[in-house]
Amino acid sequence: MKYWLYLLAKLAAAAGAVCLLQFALVYFYPEPPPPLPRFGPPPPLFLHDMLFTFATLGVWLIGAGLFSVILSDHRRRCRTCLRRLIMPINSGSWGHMVIFGRPRTELICPFGHGTLSIEELQITGRQMADWQPHDDNIWKELESYNQARR
Numbered sequence: 808m809k810y811w812l813y814l815l816a817k818l819a820a821a822a823g824a825v826c827l828l829q830f831a832l833v834y835f836y837p838e839p840p841p842p843l844p845r846f847g848p849p850p851p852l853f854l855h856d857m858l859f860t861f862a863t864l865g866v867w868l869i870g871a872g873l874f875s876v877i878l879s880d881h882r883r884r885c886r887t888c889l890r891r892l893i894m895p896i897n898s899g900s901w902g903h904m905v906i907f908g909r910p911r912t913e914l915i916c917p918f919g920h921g922t923l924s925i926e927e928l929q930i931t932g933r934q935m936a937d938w939q940p941h942d943d944n945i946w947k948e949l950e951s952y953n954q955a956r957r
């Protein structure tokens with residue numbers, strides 16, 4: 808729940824920043840001279856003033872870039888403590904997929920809350936990253952590996 812609330816908070820902050828930028832653009836953009844009264848009310852700036860339209864496009868591009876950065880950052884965060892996942896390990900092989908498995912990258916939480924496995928091979932559509940939470944007692948997991956080796 809905390810994970811999704813943090814994403815919503817980041818998206819709301821980015822939306823607020825983009826709206827503020829758009830309001831600043833509208834507020835500080837110089838007014839063009841009004842047309843003669845016989846031509847009716849002045850048209851809106853968007854799509855009638857090229858510089859204003861491109862500036863609005865720039866604000867939209869900044870918003871889309873922020874959205875993309877937020878999503879890519881949030882995918883690589885721990886689901887429990889929200890810290891960035893570290894220590895990427897590549898496993899599998901592109902050339903020897905049958906022997907070593909499909910290529911993927913695994914990242915872990917610095918406090919051991921879980922492992923994120925990201926598939927590099929996307930054949931059947933986009934596959935979501937797989938989050939595996941760890942047990943609270945990391946020694947139990949290490950002992951199970953040790954007992955499996957005996």
Ligand SMILES: [Zn+2]
Binds near residue numbers: 888916917920921
């Ligand atoms: Zn964590």
